Amino acid sequence: MIHPTAIIEKGAQIADDAEIGPHCHVGPRVSIGAGTVLLSGVSIRGRTTVGRKNVFHPYCVIGGDPQDLKYRGEDSETVIGDGNTFRECVTVNKGTDVGGGRTAIGDHCMIMACAHVAHDSIIEDSCIIANATLLGGHVTVEKHAIVSGQVCVSHFCTIGQHAFIGGASALNQDAPPFMISRDVPSKVVGVNTVGLRRRGFPLETINALRECNRILWRSGDPKPEAMARVEQEFGAVPEVQVLLGALRASDQGRLGRAREASRTTPVAPDPEADLME
Amino acid sequence: MSIHPTAVVSPRAKIAPDTEVGPFCVVGPDVEIGPGCVLRSRVTLSGRVRTGARNVFHPTVVIGGPPQDEQPAAPDARIEIGDDNVFHESFTAHQPKVPGSPTRIGSSGRFEQGSHVPHDARIGNGVVLGKLVLLAGHVVVDDYVRLGAYTVVHQFVTIGRYVLIGRHSAISEDAPPFLRYVGQSNTPVGVRVEELARQGFPPATVAAIQEAYRTVWESGLPRHEAVRGLESSAVPEVREMARVLRSSLQGRMGRAREALRRG
Numbered sequence: 192m193i194h195p196t197a198i199i200e201k202g203a204q205i206a207d208d209a210e211i212g213p214h215c216h217v218g219p220r221v222s223i224g225a226g227t228v229l230l231s232g233v234s235i236r237g238r239t240t241v242g243r244k245n246v247f248h249p250y251c252v253i254g255g256d257p258q259d260l261k262y263r264g265e266d267s268e269t270v271i272g273d274g275n276t277f278r279e280c281v282t283v284n285k286g287t288d289v290g291g292g293r294t295a296i297g298d299h300c301m302i303m304a305c306a307h308v309a310h311d312s313i314i315e316d317s318c319i320i321a322n323a324t325l326l327g328g329h330v331t332v333e334k335h336a337i338v339s340g341q342v343c344v345s346h347f348c349t350i351g352q353h354a355f356i357g358g359a360s361a362l363n364q365d366a367p368p369f370m371i372s373r374d375v376p377s378k379v380v381g382v383n384t385v386g387l388r389r390r391g392f393p394l395e396t397i398n399a400l401r402e403c404n405r406i407l408w409r410s411g412d413p414k415p416e417a418m419a420r421v422e423q424e425f426g427a428v429p430e431v432q433v434l435l436g437a438l439r440a441s442d443q444g445r446l447g448r449a450r451e452a453s454r455t456t457p458v459a460p461d462p463e464a465d466l467m468e
Numbered sequence: 469m470s471i472h473p474t475a476v477v478s479p480r481a482k483i484a485p486d487t488e489v490g491p492f493c494v495v496g497p498d499v500e501i502g503p504g505c506v507l508r509s510r511v512t513l514s515g516r517v518r519t520g521a522r523n524v525f526h527p528t529v530v531i532g533g534p535p536q537d538e539q540p541a542a543p544d545a546r547i548e549i550g551d552d553n554v555f556h557e558s559f560t561a562h563q564p565k566v567p568g569s570p571t572r573i574g575s576s577g578r579f580e581q582g583s584h585v586p587h588d589a590r591i592g593n594g595v596v597l598g599k600l601v602l603l604a605g606h607v608v609v610d611d612y613v614r615l616g617a618y619t620v621v622h623q624f625v626t627i628g629r630y631v632l633i634g635r636h637s638a639i640s641e642d643a644p645p646f647l648r649y650v651g652q653s654n655t656p657v658g659v660r661v662e663e664l665a666r667q668g669f670p671p672a673t674v675a676a677i678q679e680a681y682r683t684v685w686e687s688g689l690p691r692h693e694a695v696r697g698l699e700s701s702a703v704p705e706v707r708e709m710a711r712v713l714r715s716s717l718q719g720r721m722g723r724a725r726e727a728l729r730r731g
Contacts, residue, residue: 196476213476214492214510231476231494231512232528249494249512250528250558279530280558280582303536304560305582305600322536322584322602340602341620341638358602358620359638359652374652 197229206243221254224273237285238266242273242298250280257284257310259328265292272298272316283308289455290329303340321358329450333368335390347450351437353390355383364447368437369400369430379408392430399428407438414442472509484521496532502551515563516546520575523553531561535587537605542567550575550593561585565605566728574611586623598635606725610645612667624725628712630667632660641722644712646677646705654722656685669705676703684713691717 193199193211202219205211209223212231217223221235224243229235233247237254247253254269256262267286270293277283281302286293290311296302297316305323308314312326315334320326324338327346332338336350339358350356351368356377366372369387370379382400403425407417418435425431440449471477471489480497483489487501490509495501499513504522507513511525515532525531531549534541545563548570559579564571564587573585574593583597586604592611597603601615604623609615613627616635621627628645638652646664647656659678665671680701684694695717698710715724 194476196474213494214474230514232492232510248533249530250510278536279533279560280528301536304530304584305558323582323600339620340604341600341618358604358622359618359636 218254237269239269239271239285241271242275244273245271245275245277247277248279248281248304251277251282253277253281253283254285255282257287257328259287259310261289262287262310267292267310268294270295272296274299276301278302278304278306278322280305281307284310286311287328291453297334309346315352329454331450335386336366337386345448347444347446347448347454349437349441349449352433353383353386355386365437365441365444365449367441368433370404370434379404396428396430399425399431400434403431403434414438475507499532515541516544517549518546519549520551522551523549524555526554526556526559528557529555529559531555531559533560533562535562535565535605537565537587539565541565541587544568546570547573549573550577553577553579555579556581556583558582559584562587564588580617592629606728608725622723624719624723624729626712626716626724628708630660630663632663642712642716642719642724644709644716646709647681656681673703673705676701676706677709680706680709684709 194213196213197211197215199217200219203217204222206225208225210228212229214232215229216234218236220238223241226244227241229247230249232249233251235253239254265288269285287310294312296314299316300314300318302320303322306320307325309326309328311328312330314332317335318332319337321340324342326344329347330344331349333352335352336354338356341359342356343361345363348362349365353369354366355371357373360373360377361375362377369383371381371383372379382404384397387397403421406421441447444451469485469487472491474491475489475493477495478497481495482500484503486503487505489507492510493507494512496514498516500518502519502521507525508527510527512530513532517532532547541563542565544567547561552575566588571589573591576593577595579597580599582600584602588606589603590608594612595609596614598617601619603621606624607621608626610629612630614632618636619633620638622640626642630646631643632648634650641654646659648658648660649656659681661674664674680698695710695713698706701707716722720726
């Protein structure tokens with residue numbers, strides 16, 4: 192069902208039962224899966240693949256150009272899975288060559304009004320990103336993470352699986368999995384017990400993670416010793432291994448951000464350098 | 469009535485004769501727009517929405533979407549808007565999920581770019597929401613409240629009348645009336661003395677409010693005790709502060725409306 196005022200460019204592939212509402216604009220290299228709904232005034236551009244049963248609320252712009260000075264018009268893409276909801280005025284930018292050329296969103300995510308998913312970001316399944324939250328470029332949000340409203344996430348940060356980020360926080364380092372992080376800049380303040388219980392994690396796992404929180408962030412012990420103690424005492428718990436793996440990866444990246452390790456950007460030439468010599 | 473030829477307006481929508489509907493607007497069948505309203509361009513009104521007179525809707529305002537929640541909108545969900553409000557670009561307001569009461573916006577408010585009125589919120593008269601102000605569900609914002617840009621309000625919070633919350637703040641406990649907040653500490657930084665004087669509160673009343681503020685936040689008294697003192701005040705405004713403080717003490721996590729939480 193395509194509203195007569197919608198503009199569907201030649202080449203766009205739209206499943207038979209997708210609904211395209213009034214004043215929507217679908218570009219020539221966009222494919223839209225079965226059961227997906229574009230309510231009104233939605234704009235989907237670029238090389239963008241949208242899966243099944245997604246809902247786009249009015250004035251979303253998906254697959255727009257990256258807000259990045261490195262972007263030179265390359266043919267990068269945006270991939271969106273199934274069953275996601277994009278609320279009013281959400282923007283998702285496509286990737287850049289330098290960042291891998293791909294912005295990807297998994298399945299069953301809710302991206303709330305006015306949030307921004309920047310170039311080369313990856314959002315895994317069942318995440319919630321609340322209003323006006325800003326994910327800088329190259330950000331990863333792992334499965335089941337919840338990012339509250341008005342959060343600013345610096346580029347190359349990773350938000351671990353089942354993490355919860357409190358409202359109005361600013362992340363400039365990775366947020367560890369299973370933990371609640373909040374504040375400006377963000378700090379770990381506890382275990383996401385509510386989220387873990389809702390998703391059926393056994394009490395023993397939650398208690399082990401609580402102990403890990405105590406050892407890693409409350410004891411005041413130096414990080415390497417604390418991590419060794421966690422490994423020794425709770426290493427048998429798979430979730431603890433996930434936590435330790437994430438912390439090691441953050442340490443291996445620069446600035447406490449695992450994805451900094453994959454950063455290939457050459458040092459930016461200083462445009463004023465020759466004026467100085 | 470002027471409806472731009474590119475606007476998509478349901479024939480069942482009730483639109484007052486002197487209302488303007490600009491280009492690329494979408495107006496659903498259960499929408500009722502009062503006299504003198506202006507929908508500038510690309511405004512979407514959907515679901516059951518009723519607006520009063522002389523409201524101005526700037527481009528990309530969306531009113532009437534379902535709640536941003538796992539639960540759906542109530543079967544009788546509706547949004548009611550008073551008169552003389554200005555809604556700036558990308559403002560959003562959502563349907564309630566609790567049956568029987570609408571998401572309500574009063575009159576003479578200003579709602580700046582990207583600000584958000586969520587499901588089950590009640591907004592009073594003369595309220596200003598700054599740029600990208602984010603209210604979470606079930607919030608009550610009383611008359612003449614001003615929220616600075618980028619402020620976040622936790623779900624179920626009640627904000628008393630004339631409260632001002634400075635830009636980039638976050639608030640997660642009920643805010644008693646007449647106070648000024650800045651930052652993320654849930655602690656007021658003073659009384660809105662000048663504003664209350666401008667609004668015609670007598671100097672004696674303002675002084676009593678200041679005294680109450682000092683009793684609760686600067687005397688070091690336990691909160692229960694301080695509030696008990698306020699409750700017996702002869703000044704109605706001080707008793708109003710005491711009421712909000714008392715119900716917030718009785719609620720969970722400093723929020724009286726937490727009692728409404730289901731499940």
